[in-house]
Amino acid sequence: MKAVLKLDEIKRLVDIPQLIHEIEIGFVLYSDGRVNVPPVGFLHFDDPPGDVHIKYGSVVGDERYVLKMASAFYKNPDVGKPVSDGLMLVFSQRTGALELILLDECWLTDMRTAAAGAVAAKHLAARVTHTIGIVGTGVQARLQLEFLRNIVECKRCLVWGRNAIKVQGMIEELRRRESIRDWGLEIQAATNLDTLVSQCNLIVTTTSSDTPLIRADQVRKGTHITAMGADDHGKQELDARLLAMADLVVADSISQCIDHGECSVAVRDGLIRESSILELGNVIKNPGMGRTREDQITIADLTGVAIQDIQIAKMVEHALRANDDH
Numbered sequence: 001m002k003a004v005l006k007l008d009e010i011k012r013l014v015d016i017p018q019l020i021h022e023i024e025i026g027f028v029l030y031s032d033g034r035v036n037v038p039p040v041g042f043l044h045f046d047d048p049p050g051d052v053h054i055k056y057g058s059v060v061g062d063e064r065y066v067l068k069m070a071s072a073f074y075k076n077p078d079v080g081k082p083v084s085d086g087l088m089l090v091f092s093q094r095t096g097a098l099e100l101i102l103l104d105e106c107w108l109t110d111m112r113t114a115a116a117g118a119v120a121a122k123h124l125a126a127r128v129t130h131t132i133g134i135v136g137t138g139v140q141a142r143l144q145l146e147f148l149r150n151i152v153e154c155k156r157c158l159v160w161g162r163n164a165i166k167v168q169g170m171i172e173e174l175r176r177r178e179s180i181r182d183w184g185l186e187i188q189a190a191t192n193l194d195t196l197v198s199q200c201n202l203i204v205t206t207t208s209s210d211t212p213l214i215r216a217d218q219v220r221k222g223t224h225i226t227a228m229g230a231d232d233h234g235k236q237e238l239d240a241r242l243l244a245m246a247d248l249v250v251a252d253s254i255s256q257c258i259d260h261g262e263c264s265v266a267v268r269d270g271l272i273r274e275s276s277i278l279e280l281g282n283v284i285k286n287p288g289m290g291r292t293r294e295d296q297i298t299i300a301d302l303t304g305v306a307i308q309d310i311q312i313a314k315m316v317e318h319a320l321r322a323n324d325d326h
């Protein structure tokens with residue numbers, strides 16, 4: 001009988017600080033060439049609009065390999081359903097047997113994505129973060145901010161989204177969360193992106209935009225931007241000229257980011273060279289490759305790599321075993 005865990009059971013097995021650490025380890029494994037990650041599989045739908053991402057892989061010599069499917073159907077709220085769904089399947093590397101089914105409804109994907117943002121900020125953001133900027137109002141926007149609490153000391157945050165009602169709703173929800181109250185973070189709406197970019201030196205973009213939102217001429221020296229949204233072909237949140245202007249451009253996976261990340265447009269248009277892009281795992285392993293001055297502009301292009309799914313799935317399995325042993 002295969003173990004099958006539903007969302008409420010899974011949530012009890014994930015510790016955020018430990019998850020951030022495991023994702024950090026995973027990026028190093030990936031950049032060291034110790035992870036087998038085939039190209040991402042995509043399915044796209046037009047009516048209603050939706051997309052499905054299929055990611056899978058293994059760590060060489062590990063006990064498990066993992067397959068993840070995660071979907072986003074953007075009209076779902078109109079019919080009273082969540083935008084995202086998904087699951088993870090954990091198999092034995094020795095026998096190919098299915099060992100664990102995680103019916104996480106995309107929650108694990110959301111959590112490992114937020115953890116990656118925290119890892120990027122830890123290694124690339126300025127030493128002093130005076131204001132955090134969150135671009136977007138979805139689940140990932142909320143999670144990115146919550147995970148940053150584990151990484152940066154900051155007392156002010158600005159939020160911008162296309163829909164002012166959604167922005168205010170997100171702010172009110174966050175203010176009610178115990179974790180945010182304990183942090184003592186003041187959260188306000190930014191009336192426009194110019195205001196947010198001019199006042200924030202740690203910015204996270206979390207939208208599914210297909211046109212650039214942040215221009216090169218808006219960004220001040222000393223700013224770090226983590227761009228989460230360009231996880232599929234045709235998506236773009238940053239002006240490609242911004243990547244050319246940046247002191248450091250760091251990708252979670254160079255091969256993925258030049259295919260469908262923020263880097264893809266900049267490389268295609270000849271604004272940056274693939275050889276100039278650093279990989280996050282290498283920056284983690286070699287801190288001297290990362291930010292070396294407070295006035296540098298740094299960008300993390302995060303497309304989501306299967307090693308993150310492997311790490312969080314293994315973390316859940318290990319926690320489950322530990323609970324069973326007790």
